[in-house]
Amino acid sequence: MELDLILNGIYPLPATSRATLAAAMQEVSYSRGHILLRAQKVETSVYFIKKGMVRAYQKAAESEITFWFGQEGDPVISMKSYIENKRGYEDIELLENTVLYQIASPKLQALFNEDLHIANWGRKLAEQELIKTEERLIAMQFQTATQRYKDLLERQPGLLNRVSLGHIASYLGITQVSLSRIRAEIR
């Protein structure tokens, strides 16, 4: 997905502001398995996915819990670092060979203080992530695991081909065995 399309998809920017923002970004590539962001580190880069698939996970005792998947067009951000300048709690791993647009967080913060349109773009970026996160929180509280799995299938039908069921199970907040049971019932 091209950069201008990603940027404008978040919030339509005037051409000059968009050019300013785009000029601050560069394309980078890493291969499957690379750890893009590390837990316990204050991250200084923000990314957007041009092509590929990534997951964010937190390490627990003897296991990893995936809580987010990103694909083409999605921002890849350690929110703790980006917002509070603190150590993040997540690793972010590339599930495929991935091409990203990268921008230095301090540079982005500087643009927020210089350009009204970019500031509002940054507002919309946070707002859209907020909506998505709130919807997931409510789903976790309201719906059964079966329903959450069905919703995931409907909303992101491609995900199943790109991500292992083990990761999906932990994303849904259940064990892989439970997910397997759910899949058997539905069938």
Added chain:
Amino acid sequence: MELDLILNGIYPLPATSRATLAAAMQEVSYSRGHILLRAQKVETSVYFIKKGMVRAYQKAAESEITFWFGQEGDPVISMKSYIENKRGYEDIELLENTVLYQIASPKLQALFNEDLHIANWGRKLAEQELIKTEERLIAMQFQTATQRYKDLLERQPGLLNRVSLGHIASYLGITQVSLSRIRAEIR
């Protein structure tokens, strides 16, 4: 909590911008039990709590599930309405007689497009809500109900005196009976 304190707590504003924002707000009061925001409605007001306690809940078959509590200093916003101009999914009920600062959402949006500082203030508002929501989502996925209850006690010790255990149980994603069991174990 005074308005200037609330506004500056989100993001420090220059005096003129703060005055502009404050001038667009007015103080309103409602009594316990009042429904401030309604589900299935596109809300056009945004509030901040001066004094009082509120909860957001979603109606399910024969039950209500509380997913958010707000107290002094917190914003009270139907995110679906505020961000996407769509019908919200939550009712927001006052749990005490409550004093709020109100601003019309279209007015606030207009200020975002006029004042760089206010735009960044709005960005920080969304970012802070995002961090809180993400932390809760991760807690729901990672922690047992017992741990979530203990964390709630630590982080918001006053909550227990202001909110019934039934509401807290649904906030934690468990039944009231389960919460009662947890409390008995801890004791």
Added chain:
DNA sequence: GCTCGTTTTTATCATTTGTAAAAAAATCCT
């Protein structure tokens, strides 16, 4: 202080979900 209504706890049983281990299936690599 008493009464009514609400909130919280307790008890019992059914259901769901987790854990551990093994089998089956799919995928990878040479």
Added chain:
DNA sequence: AGGATTTTTTTACAAATGATAAAAACGAGC
């Protein structure tokens, strides 16, 4: 293609949570 590795499913059992009902505790109002 074939053997090794990883992923997914299945099974059996244990633990946690839910549903329902009833008892106990608490609180507002008189």
